[in-house]
Amino acid sequence: MLDPKKLEELAKQIADAVPPGVKNMAEGAESRVKTVLQSQLSKLDLVTREEFDIQSQVLIRTREKLDMMEARITELESQLNEK
Incomplete structure (x- = not known):
């Protein structure tokens, strides 16, 4: 899945973009945004960078063979044609 740190950064950026007055009314908006992002991203069929890199190496070796x-x-x- 995605790096939780990056997800937190994205949620923080979104929460920081909210005007201060609205931010006060929406206490905990950052955690709610993070929860929604995690929920929506978990529905996607994504692979980790490590899985991608491994499969890339397998593909390279397969191509060489x-x-x-x-x-x-x-x-x-x-x-055979010479005979």
């Missing part, structure tokens, strides 16, 4: 296999097949086909 595929390239090696394609080269090997080309080599074997050329050997």
Whole structure:
């Protein structure tokens, strides 16, 4: 999920943007905004940065293996055609 610190920062920025008079009436707005953000973001199908990086590395290794296999097949086909 998302970094809780970043979520808190975003909630604080939103709460800070509220005019002072409204802020006094809406005590605890920051925590409510944070709760709403967490609720809505949890509904999204997101992956963590770590999961993304891992899958990127898997994809890179898979691409390298595929390239090696394609080269090997080309080599074997050329050997077969020579016979």
